[in-house]
Amino acid sequence: MNIIDSGFSLEIRRIRNSIERSNRKDFVTTYTEREYLNGKTANERVLILRTRGCSWSYHSGCSMCGFWEDTNPNIKGEDIEKQVDEFLQMYPKGDVLKVFTSGSFLDPLEIPKEKQATILKKFEDSYDFVIIETRPEHVNKSIEMINKYAGKIQVAIGLESTNPKVLKYSINKNYTFEDYKRAALLLHENGISVRTYVLLKPPFLTEREAIEDSVNTIKDVIPYSDIISLNPLNVQKGTYVEYLYKSGRFRPPFLWSVIEVLIRTKNEEVPVVSLITGAGKKRGAHNGHTCDGKVSEAIRKYSETWDYSYIEKLDCQCKLDWENFKNAESKISFPIGEFL
Numbered sequence: 001m002n003i004i005d006s007g008f009s010l011e012i013r014r015i016r017n018s019i020e021r022s023n024r025k026d027f028v029t030t031y032t033e034r035e036y037l038n039g040k041t042a043n044e045r046v047l048i049l050r051t052r053g054c055s056w057s058y059h060s061g062c063s064m065c066g067f068w069e070d071t072n073p074n075i076k077g078e079d080i081e082k083q084v085d086e087f088l089q090m091y092p093k094g095d096v097l098k099v100f101t102s103g104s105f106l107d108p109l110e111i112p113k114e115k116q117a118t119i120l121k122k123f124e125d126s127y128d129f130v131i132i133e134t135r136p137e138h139v140n141k142s143i144e145m146i147n148k149y150a151g152k153i154q155v156a157i158g159l160e161s162t163n164p165k166v167l168k169y170s171i172n173k174n175y176t177f178e179d180y181k182r183a184a185l186l187l188h189e190n191g192i193s194v195r196t197y198v199l200l201k202p203p204f205l206t207e208r209e210a211i212e213d214s215v216n217t218i219k220d221v222i223p224y225s226d227i228i229s230l231n232p233l234n235v236q237k238g239t240y241v242e243y244l245y246k247s248g249r250f251r252p253p254f255l256w257s258v259i260e261v262l263i264r265t266k267n268e269e270v271p272v273v274s275l276i277t278g279a280g281k282k283r284g285a286h287n288g289h290t291c292d293g294k295v296s297e298a299i300r301k302y303s304e305t306w307d308y309s310y311i312e313k314l315d316c317q318c319k320l321d322w323e324n325f326k327n328a329e330s331k332i333s334f335p336i337g338e339f340l
């Protein structure tokens with residue numbers, strides 16, 4: 001892998017700024033999914049709100065994040081509340097609601113503080129359990145607004161990796177494992193459930209390094225998490241990763257790698273699930289073989305049940321190709337110092 005210079009941040013921004021942003025004011029999309037949550041298979045409704053986007057993206061952003069395309073710089077708090085009202089008219093009730101904003105729900109620049117409170121109340125009145133996402137820097141100032149929903153709310157944080165070099169040189173996350181820990185501990189002190197996202201295969205890591213990084217990260221975050229989502233990188237439009245992908249320098253992880261990470265992090269306390277975006281597709285995690293459908297389906301079943309038997313016995317002739325790929329890649333890449 002190559003360690004890149006301090007131009008990384010600027011390059012991410014330059015590439016991202018080349019994509020056109022939205023001028024729409026409606027919510028981005030809604031769909032359903034299932035996963036193992038709070039001890040059972042949960043039917044979840046997902047809502048993606050359209051906001052001005054992640055504040056970090058206004059400075060630089062993360063190397064793999066392509067949510068910028070859905071954002072509209074002119075969206076105000078009242079527009080977001082209107083999206084929520086429209087959504088609740090269509091889907092007024094349910095068990096679990098996952099709210100994504102392409103940024104941080106708790107960022108006051110993205111959703112003004114008083115609107116956060118109003119919107120959250122509307123969600124909590126309508127759904128039994130609500131999941132919101134945020135960067136850790138916004139947790140401290142919002143804790144009093146969210147702690148009254150303890151037991152009915154989960155806060156998801158996209159830490160991605162606990163390796164400081166991966167966070168800085170590969171993802172450009174602009175926060176640290178320490179920042180995440182502070183936020184997660186504060187949430188737990190207030191009885192609020194924590195979800196941690198782990199990214200499988202950030203750029204510049206070989207397949208083998210990526211597996212090790214995710215395994216280490218999951219083991220590191222287990223004490224701070226109530227659920228862990230393993231997200232294999234999918235190549236999104238207008239990202240630095242897409243630039244690498246188009247020039248033949250990035251391949252999304254194999255589904256076998258997803259399975260290896262899941263099996264190696266088997267534990268009694270915290271479920272590790274993986275709802276894969278673009279599974280089996282070129283830009284998503286894939287084996288590149290006829291088994292892609294079968295293997296993706298097995299990971300989906302596992303993620304709904306936390307039952308390892310769906311993935312432990314999987315096999316295919318292409319598993320050997322994956323082993324060979326990992327070995328060959330390790331031999332031809334040039335390790336620069338102790339990256340991992």
Ligand SMILES: [Zn+2]
Pocket residue numbers: 287289290291292316317318319
């Ligand atoms: Zn296969």
